[in-house]
Amino acid sequence: MFAALRQPLARASAAKPLTRAFSVYSPSLNAVAPTSPKLEYLLTETRGRVALVTLHRPKALNALCNGLFVELNQVLREFDDNKDIGAIVLTGSERAFAAGADIKEMKDRKFIENYSEDFLGHWTQITKIRKPIIAAVNGFALGGGCELAMMCDIIYAGDKAVFGQPEIKLGTIPGAGGTQRLVKAVGKSKAMEMCLTGSVNLTAAEAERAGLVSKVLPADQVIDEALKTAETIASLSQPIVQMVKDAxxxxxxxxxAAGLTFERRLFHSTFASNDQKEGMAAFAEKRKAKFTHN
Incomplete structure (x- = not known):
């Protein structure tokens, strides 16, 4: 969960600052003011039925502080409740998706306050968002940055992205999923290697081969591709999209066995929707379905 840029990365070539220009979808070219004057750490905008949320702490390489997560949870809930939004893209800068947690903010915390306040518990609220979230990752995704990406539903990575869990070098362990979600994504052996050494990081290509990310693209195309996928998802029946995510x-x-039963019951339930009737009718009639999201 923590930034560790002071530590040498295992693959220096992967950690070099990126020099490519961002795509036409880049917040650096099309940045909009935050939707609320209270937003300090995020930029938000909408593209049709897709919301684009950008982590915006450039001087700190998007280090994840408490204020950032409070804002992120707020913004994601608003988009989740917005019927005009069907999918969300979460991204950072070209140099860093998020380089980790804000160490200066947490270094003096005590056990009792961590335990009584359930420190970092609010980070996982992103997993409660019902609409699909695509992480568009460029540059560093270390510690909390890697954990944040893994909380999303799909990860697209730029070809210079770096994923890692360096917390052990700071005398602690991952606290937001690094020992749990990472295992399910890359397997026990690789997760152990990454978390136990703190210096074995995955390049974008390695992350794709391991199953951590879905697709690797040139850095200037990551946001474009994430938005295109999000647009496709947002064009489909939203209740059915949410059922797929739930399943x-x-x-x-x-x-x-329990998962198969859960899936089958959701499948049965789709036949109570107008969108199932429309989708199958459109297929039989060889035309494009017109979903009404009910």
């Missing part, structure tokens, strides 16, 4: 996430929580 896949359930597979991480229950045994196979």
């Amino acid at each position: 896949i996430n359930q597979s991480f929580e229950v045994p196979l």
Whole structure:
């Protein structure tokens, strides 16, 4: 969960600052003012039925402080409740998606306050968002940055992205999923290697081969591709999209037999929707479906 840029990365070539220009979707070219005057750490905008949320602490390489997560949770809830939004893209800068947690903010905390306040517990609220979230990752995704990306539903990575869990070098362990979600993504051995050494990081290509990310693209195309995928998702039946997300996430929580039953019951329930009737009718009639999201 923590930034560790003071430590040498295992693959120096992967850690070099990026020099490519951002795509036409880049917040650096099309940045909009925060939707609320209270937003200090984020930029937000909408593209049709897609919301684009950009982490915006450039001087700190998007280090994840408490204020940033408070704002992120607020913004994501607003988009989740907005019927005109069907999917969300979360991104950072070209140099860093998020380089980790804000060490200066947490270094003097005590056990009792951490435990009584459930420190970092609010980070996981992103996993409660019902609409699909695509992480568009460029540059560093270390510690909390890697954990944040793993909380999203799909990860697209720029070709110079770096994923790692360096917390052990700071005398602690991952606290927001680095020992849990990472195992499910890359397997026990690789997760152990990454978390136990703190210096074995994954390049974008390695992350794709390991199953951590879905696709690797040139850095200037990552946001474009994430937005295109989000647009596709947002054009589909939204209740059914949410059912798919629920069913896949359930597979991480229950045994196979229970997961299959859960999936089948959701499948049965789709036949109570108008969108199922429209979708199958459109297929039979060889035309494009017109979903009404009910």
